[in-house]
Amino acid sequence: MDRNQVHRQVALMRQSFFDQGFLDEQFIQLEELQDEANPNFVEEVVTLYYRDSTRLILNIEQALEKSPLDFNKLDCHMHQFKGSSSSIGAKKVKSECTQFREYCKAGNGEGCMRTFQQLKKEYAILKKKLETYFQMARQAGPKEIACRPKPKLDICPDLEKNYVGWIPSRFRYTFSF
């Protein structure tokens, strides 16, 4: 497979994550932060997420084994986990987190346990997909883009001094507030 084909595969895979609801807009925000200075930023943050959330999942599992269930504690753990999951744009995982918290509020232990099983499934599926995606992206290598003209911030030239070195791609031609 030539390089262009690999790039196309990677792009299609990425698009499928959004089309199938695995990822949301927040993932794009992470991509915006990736550049020559931080070339693997997205992968680093996702890796950090999976490493850090192992602890949170364990906390929830242990809390679910207690009897009677402490719904406040469960909700607190899940609040943290939801926050992290939102930060990487894990849409389906986040949705299960929300459902879990609803069951906590209602004091529905069975609902919590059922939702948690589903959450772990979504969490594992996403992990596998992203691992494959990052591996392919690394194989594809950096995408060559045509040289763009130097961006001009037309609101106030002096502002460029504060923001030199990086301007979000959306603002390359016009700078609006």
Place this chain on the structure above:
Amino acid sequence: MVFGASSSSSKGMTSIDKRNDGNNNFVAERNLSALIVDDDLIVRRIHTTLLTKLGVKTQGVENGKKAVDLFQSGDFFDLVIMDMEMPVMDGPEATKQLRAMGIGSMIVGVTSRNLESEKQAFMGAGLNDCYVKPLTVDDMIAILNKLNNN
């Protein structure tokens, strides 16, 4: 509520050089500093990277008490990104304490839910603004422009 009083300590404060560009548009030319206060490691990482890329010198702490301690020890930050829910000391409490100390830095709250009641209550503690986290590139640029214009 007016937050005109700035920190009494000048340790770590960078010099401010405001110029008039001839059109009565003030352009502040200085190095900004920010403190990220959030118990979530991922959110701290994202906000830190975002601010660093925008040329802001950034530090992170995991709860409100650590933020208050830093200011009490004489450190100063132009901008504080304050999470609402944190262990040890939460965002509203830390914000109240900072304002009581006379800290005039821009304090921007971040919440995980877009609930008007929650945001209003947090604003009441003394925030300049409140957003849903994590902050987007657009949010951060808007915040920094506001800071630059103040």
